[in-house]
Amino acid sequence: MSGYRFYERASRAYYSNPRLYQLLVVCSVSGGGLLAISDQNSPIRSAFADAGYNADIKKKKVVVLGTGWAGTSFLKNLKDPSYDVKIVSPRNYFAFTPLLPSVTNGTVESRSIVEPIRSIVRKKKFDVYFKEAECYKIDTENRKVYCRSTQQNNLGGVEEFTVDYDYLVIAMGARSNTFNTPGVVEHAHFLKEVEDAQRIRRTVIDCFERASLPSVSEEEKKRILHFVVVGGGPTGVEFAAELHDFVNEDLAKLYPKLKEHVRITLLEAGDHILNMFDKRITVFAEEKFARDGIDVKVGSMVTKVAEKEICTKERSTGQTVSIPYGMVVWSTGIGTRPVVMDFMKQIGQTNRRVLATDEWLRVEGCDNIYALGDCATINQRKVMEDISAIFSKADKNNTGHLKVDDFKEVIKDICERYPQVEIHLKKKQLKNFLQLLKNSDANDELNIEKFKLALSEVDTQMKNLPATAQVAAQQGTYLADCFNRMELCEKYPEGPLRFRGTGRHRFRPFRYKHLGQFAPLGGEQTAAQLPGDWVSIGHSSQWLWYSVYASKQVSWRTRYLVVSDWGRRFVFGRDSSRI
Template identity: 75%
Template sequence: MCSFTFFQRVSRAFHDHSSHFKLVVLCTVSGGGLLAYAEAASSGTINDKKVLVLGTGWAGTSFLKNLNNPRYEVQVVSPRNYFAFTPLLPSVTCGTVEARSIVEPVRNFFRKKKVDFQFSEAECVKIDAENRKVYCRSSVENNLKEKEEFVLDYDYLIIAVGANVNTFNTPGVVENCLFLKEVEDAQKIRRAVIDCFERASLPNVSEEDKMRILHFAVVGGGPTGVEFAASLHDFVNEDLVKLYPKIKDFVKITLLEAGDHILGMFDKRITAFAEEKFRRDGINVKTGSMVVKVSEKEISTKEMKNGGKISAIPYGMAVWSTGIGTRPFIKDFMEQIGQANRRAVATDEWLRVEGCDNVYALGDCATINQRKVMEDISSIFKKADKDNSGTLTVREFQEVIDDICERYPQVELYLKNKQMSSIADLLKESKEDGENESVELNIEELKTALSNVDSQMKFLPATAQVASQQGAYLAKCFNRMEECERNPEGPLRFRGEGRHRFKPFRYKHFGQFAPLGGEQTAAQLPGDWVSIGRSTQWLWYSVYASKQVSWRTRALVVSDWTRRFIFGRDSSQI
């Protein structure tokens, strides 16, 4: 991961008396975390190092929970003084779970730790990479209704601020749509749903207006949009129809998706089941419908299946859930470092921002640029050819294949997809004759053998699971900082020769869920295992309960689920 360096020649006694390190954690909205490492001065003295961490979402919280090195002073700066368990936001919109049950105060993570933490409620407004400064604005107004601004300097900066909702610059979206990104968004949606029912219940409202007011539009057929549509359907049909029986027949839910199918990132079996279930439930799924404009009362869509015909859909409430966008100050930072044309901050496999040796990024605001095999093919060949013969045997390549697969995970994925048991099978593709041990390749033949490997490279999804693993990875490296040696990363890792103290970050996928309402959930687990039905819903309950960040939130969430089973969902506007 990030290249951690330290002055190896400083004695343990000197460390005991002089080496006090500072870690400053700076946060902004939704997900992210922060970490840094110490670097010794060449003069033989160790200076305090300041680390600013931007973000206390999934990555930031994971980092803070796993950080246990008492040698650091950590300052946390965030516009929120809590962490939110965002996968349960759709449940908050419909009263299945209370907002308070899925949030944990940030300071609770610090209380029992030996690390010295400080927290300030503020947001980052600008990063000055050249001068190593971060400009912040307090989230708390003073008596003059002004927000105080201050500047923090840093030695190392970790950016994990999450992302904004991506509106694709569609006219009217910001003014007329609701989003589902923060706890406050879920609370707004909950109040808006009840408001629609109350407005439609007024005696002077026509049937035409009732149909419009009670038409709920969800834009985006990804996991969040699908789960919200399913939760809203259950809320309406299990709870609200009992309270508003005279207007229940006017309720309609429409899910708009620009692609050909909803849940496009899931297995086709899950996609087909979800679409069929929504059809049976009466949820109108319109695929191939691209939203081009949103007015106060209508959504205009371009129907791809009808030659791009524009149609207008009246609505009472619209929720926009179509992906993520870049925060303004991150865009400014990316322009400073020459990444202006990217969607997210580019990092290497150690989460180090490309072009900034002292800045790291993780979570939704960043993307890892995996190193390509073909970029290092000469180095790979030279390291593997130990006898300098100019040719490479299978035996020589096999000795370094573990290091290659760790440095370039696309190699292992390529072998798996090609159903090859070993690197020997890959090399034999270039030379069909001969036994494994007799296969010899020169560098050009090796290039041919590995020419298609880089096609297996994939970007990591912007999910809580990825951000959480990145935060834990950073904390683990930070805790082991004193074991690190200078320049721990390189083109290859070999036994006894420049071996990494810190391995590159590798994401491990544990599966994903898609709640579909009616106590039915679809799950796509590792190994292409697909599970759909009520039993999967109970698996969803157990996993989400176990993943809560504290025993307090775990107990609150379970009690909310129990309350819902006994008393139904809360339909108040509070």
């Protein structure tokens, strides 16, 4: 598309200067792009648009709530033009959130990681409508969502409206979790949205400028230049590392007298930072931070954030400590948004913390509502719940006794339906399911009790998926794929056997494929944990990080901008203007 736009602009410029037209044609032909010099109302484009309009009446209404990783990946991959798609989100853009810590200090500009959702969906061959609003209520009975505009300016009163749906895709993400710690909302900065990152950037500069004023005492300087990061997860660690680089590479030169006063503290309630990573990475990170002078305090639980100090309870001593600070960044995990909470109450999911879906990302209890990304978790079905049904399915003749080989027919379905089975096999280093059954008994025949025994440990392998961009993006792609083949799979179901019912499931359940995870540690060093527990730490991983993050950008525009930002930082450093 960028190529098309380039040609279009070029053509406009060249048309106004006819003498150069010849050159344009030569360039275009040699580049194989002559067809691209057509204006927007070309017959090809109009044909698609017309088809879209005429078919409006029969189209199924799909409403997508949210333009984050899950929603955008769903929209990007949705190809079936037989849907009428409406998007509702308070943000009219998609943000590449893994680069937010880089935005907090200007390694990357905020504009470089966002892409308007309209320009993402504009490339569709069918019409997609976007409404900048937040959904505040989901009415499952009438299949409606209630929305209102989030704008706060002089454009007039609050706009409210409803949107009807046939299918609802909830991809609203989560909010920062304060664990009800007093003062967090008032005094701490979160790091979830682009605006948060911009605000943090301004506040860091504010702290340095304020500490430069002649009326500020030495003690006060130390307080103002004490940056506290709460939460030792990947975001908190990356932010602390980036801030350290910013201070040492750029600010130290502009504020030479303040460098000695700067202190960065990372508070973690657990025993180690980066505890979801391999032990080697944790150790490396803790050692590097110690060398860099970043103060990592583990076993430190924040109890209160006041205007100028943060109170923690130290697990080792049981004492309450009060630490003066200049800025606090709160990055301890995510919580459920109020509207999702309300929705959960409405559909009877009252005793859960997060919205539960089945393995096909359908909200439990709602056939036509899907939830993906950080706002939901998959409630993986236990093998033990269905164990009798599975046994009966294999036991076609209802004998109560089965040879191990009799299971052959249903093995594939079992493995597909219950992903924990495969994880268990891998862990036990078993070649296949039959071995698991055989291992349990030398005897080749199983009854229901022995079958239960063989599978008894399988369910312990069940784990919730992490709340990462990677999971959300894969879920979006998966769901779009299901929507694309909805009609086909209705006729020819491709999923596993329904053990409790008849026939097969329409689709294969969602299966997450972990591609690895990065933890940038500053100083052009990154820790990478790749599939197969392959760990790489150092400068080479930083280059891997650069290439992966560049390749994962949503558009050529953001890719170009992000890469040129990196280059710009390398040559000119980061900007410290307070804007």
